[in-house]
Amino acid sequence: MSDTASPPRTLFEKIWDRHRILEREDGQVLLFVDRHLIHDGTAPAFVTLRQRGIAPRAPDRIFATPDHYVPTDHRKVAQIADAERRGMVEALERDTAAHGITLFGLEDRRQGIVHVIGPEEGLSQPGLLIVCADSHTSTHGALGALAFGVGMTEATHVLATQTLWQRKPKTMRIAVEGELGPGVGAKDVILAIIAQIGTAGATGHVIEYAGSAITGLSMESRLTLCNMSIEAGARAGMVAPDETTYAYLAGRPYAPKGRDWDAALARWRALPSDPGAVFDREVTLDAGAIEPMVTWGTSPEDALPISATVPDPADTPDPERRGAMERALDYMGLSPGTALADIPVDRVFIGSCTNGRIEDLRSAAAVVRGRRVAPRVQAWVVPGSGLVREQAEAEGLHRVFLEAGFEWREAGCSMCLGTNGEIVAPGQRCASTSNRNFVGRQGPKARTHLMGPAMAAAAAVTGRLTDIRRLEG
Amino acid sequence: MEVFRRLDAAAMPIDRPNVDTDQITPARFLHKPRSDNHGTYLFHDVRRRADGTPDPAFPLNQEAFAEARIIVADRNFACGSSRENAVWALHDHGFRAAIAPSFGDIFFSNSLKNGLLPVVLPQPVVTDLLAALQEQPGARVQVDLEEQTVTTPDGTVHRFEVDPFSRHCLLNGIDELAYTQELAPQIDAFMNRYGRENR
Numbered sequence: 001m002s003d004t005a006s007p008p009r010t011l012f013e014k015i016w017d018r019h020r021i022l023e024r025e026d027g028q029v030l031l032f033v034d035r036h037l038i039h040d041g042t043a044p045a046f047v048t049l050r051q052r053g054i055a056p057r058a059p060d061r062i063f064a065t066p067d068h069y070v071p072t073d074h075r076k077v078a079q080i081a082d083a084e085r086r087g088m089v090e091a092l093e094r095d096t097a098a099h100g101i102t103l104f105g106l107e108d109r110r111q112g113i114v115h116v117i118g119p120e121e122g123l124s125q126p127g128l129l130i131v132c133a134d135s136h137t138s139t140h141g142a143l144g145a146l147a148f149g150v151g152m153t154e155a156t157h158v159l160a161t162q163t164l165w166q167r168k169p170k171t172m173r174i175a176v177e178g179e180l181g182p183g184v185g186a187k188d189v190i191l192a193i194i195a196q197i198g199t200a201g202a203t204g205h206v207i208e209y210a211g212s213a214i215t216g217l218s219m220e221s222r223l224t225l226c227n228m229s230i231e232a233g234a235r236a237g238m239v240a241p242d243e244t245t246y247a248y249l250a251g252r253p254y255a256p257k258g259r260d261w262d263a264a265l266a267r268w269r270a271l272p273s274d275p276g277a278v279f280d281r282e283v284t285l286d287a288g289a290i291e292p293m294v295t296w297g298t299s300p301e302d303a304l305p306i307s308a309t310v311p312d313p314a315d316t317p318d319p320e321r322r323g324a325m326e327r328a329l330d331y332m333g334l335s336p337g338t339a340l341a342d343i344p345v346d347r348v349f350i351g352s353c354t355n356g357r358i359e360d361l362r363s364a365a366a367v368v369r370g371r372r373v374a375p376r377v378q379a380w381v382v383p384g385s386g387l388v389r390e391q392a393e394a395e396g397l398h399r400v401f402l403e404a405g406f407e408w409r410e411a412g413c414s415m416c417l418g419t420n421g422e423i424v425a426p427g428q429r430c431a432s433t434s435n436r437n438f439v440g441r442q443g444p445k446a447r448t449h450l451m452g453p454a455m456a457a458a459a460a461v462t463g464r465l466t467d468i469r470r471l472e473g
Numbered sequence: 474m475e476v477f478r479r480l481d482a483a484a485m486p487i488d489r490p491n492v493d494t495d496q497i498t499p500a501r502f503l504h505k506p507r508s509d510n511h512g513t514y515l516f517h518d519v520r521r522r523a524d525g526t527p528d529p530a531f532p533l534n535q536e537a538f539a540e541a542r543i544i545v546a547d548r549n550f551a552c553g554s555s556r557e558n559a560v561w562a563l564h565d566h567g568f569r570a571a572i573a574p575s576f577g578d579i580f581f582s583n584s585l586k587n588g589l590l591p592v593v594l595p596q597p598v599v600t601d602l603l604a605a606l607q608e609q610p611g612a613r614v615q616v617d618l619e620e621q622t623v624t625t626p627d628g629t630v631h632r633f634e635v636d637p638f639s640r641h642c643l644l645n646g647i648d649e650l651a652y653t654q655e656l657a658p659q660i661d662a663f664m665n666r667y668g669r670e671n672r
Binding site: 021022024025026028030032041044047052057058068069084085087088133134135149150151152153154156157160161162163165167199200203204230231233235267299301320323324327417418419421423426436438439440441444445 | 489490491493495496499500501503504505506507518519523547548549552553554555556557560575577578579582583586587636637638648649650653654656657659660663664667671
């Protein structure tokens with residue numbers, strides 16, 4: 001063996017090394033940023049740039065779309081009733097126009113949630129370093145990119161310099177081995193992972209998801225998986241690029257074409273972690289043991305199989321954990337011992353950067369077809385982008401939802417966090433395909449149960465949390 | 474950026490783990506401009522009862538913590554969303570330091586860039602400190618960035634680690650962007666080479 005051979009490196013390390021400009025005395029590294037995605041919450045960064053008389057360093061590397069503040073019942077900026085929210089969308093239009101930044105605006109069919117349109121447009125590619133002032137930027141790691149959320153000061157820094165200071169995170173490999181059971185999808189896998197390692201289980205780490213159950217996932221399922229990496233505290237989540245990745249990217253608007261594609265493909269094929277590459281932590285899960293999951297509390301780690309019952313804090317020896325459970329159950333209005341599948345819901349939300357893609361809508365529609373939304377349940381489908389909505393309509397999915405009594409809405413973040421005003425009312429209980437069940441996340445005093453799209457659809461038609469495997473045909 | 478050297482102030486305990494940034498600043502206030510006083514949004518919903526009145530059990534509503542400038546919380550403080558508004562809310566309310574056994578990564582980084590010093594101390598130290606602050610509401614804590622120490626109400630001195638560059642920036646009120654702009658030639662050279670290699 002040659003002694004000049006470089007030591008085996010992980011996918012993360014290869015991307016990190018390729019983007020490193022220089023290292024500071026304290027060990028922080030200045031990284032080059034390939035793509036900066038911005039949305040209608042990024043306005044304060046442009047305010048700072050103006051105050052300091054700085055223009056964006058590389059406008060051609062910045063891509064924008066409004067998602068947080070847009071209504072999902074119409075597509076007219078001028079008709080956004082709330083002046084402050086309208087102002088956020090208008091500021092994005094103004095700031096992008098002023099600097100020649102590509103904008104997928106509200107009336108553009110390509111508009112959508114920033115983490116849905118990045119992959120959809122082919123902007124998110126293997127080996128790229130992608131940042132966005134939103135914690136769910138981890139989504140793009142599904143394509144083999146290093147992608148993470150940043151704060152507003154960091155976004156300002158990236159706008160001004162196209163670089164970012166970072167201390168090298170640790171690496172963690174989560175292997176899910178075996179075959180997923182019937183009714184079990186990517187959302188169940190990630191909820192099971194977070195339930196196992198905890199909401200701070202991967203803090204300071206970049207996760208690489210691996211194992212046969214992961215490589216067997218579709219691209220869209222991998223996006224769901226990586227999306228919630230931040231809910232385990234991770235800096236980023238990623239999946240090594242493979243044939244699934246390349247097939248997904250081929251022909252997308254911003255993917256390389258012709259000879260550029262061939263050159264890119266050659267680079268991408270060198271990215272997966274080398275045999276023998278060492279991770280700081282390794283976790284393994286048995287895919288076959290994962291059941292359809294649902295959350296019962298106010299942290300994504302409060303997740304259990306749908307066949308379980310609401311846990312009893314009295315069974316928990318750790319007083320701190322017991323206190324947290326008691327507060328969560330009080331907020332959620334739940335009693336220990338109640339079967340999760342007996343919990344009635346008032347609202348259903350199918351959408352978000354976690355589960356707002358076409359495969360999610362197909363999976364929900366398959367459950368809804370021929371059924372009706374239960375009485376007194378208000379159910380929404382909010383596609384992740386205009387193109388997802390178009391595709392769903394081409395497949396007739398919108399009719400399935402509408403005929404069942406769902407609302408079929410326009411693209412945006414919507415009720416995942418309610419920044420646009422679309423919230424769950426106080427005390428209402430929502431079956432949601434989004435990513436956070438935090439106190440007040442979907443609105444003050446709103447109660448959120450996280451689950452996958454088929455389970456949310458099942459909850460809509462039965463009026464209660466439902467084991468998708470037991471839903472009678 | 475505001476200078477941080479030493480702080481001797483009342484410390485407010487939030488004795489729970491995994492306090493997320495949605496609790497610190499609810500999403501419906503995220504569109505408020507930086508020029509607002511974000512302190513009015515701090516813990517906006519969790520400090521209130523169902524009828525909207527202040528919950529007297531929540532420390533932020535208690536007279537003893539009216540002048541608190543240090544917040545002490547349990548592990549994984551400020552996890553979740555990247556919203557810098559969570560830092561703005563704490564800062565605008567008057568907090569200049571946060572002590573916890575661990576923090577959400579993005580919040581930790583956001584804090585350092587806004588003159589709010591995040592201090593990691595071992596879990597047993599924080600557990601004891603939380604108990605002490607609940608037994609003696611309004612007790613003072615000293616945070617010294619130059620010495621990298623926290624002095625708890627019982628007089629015990631605990632050393633903490635801080636990134637040297639962030640420490641330098643906080644001690645001198647320097648922001649990172651001004652520093653990076655000096656590196657423009659190196660960045661330009663990198664971008665030229667990178668552009669050639671990745672056509």
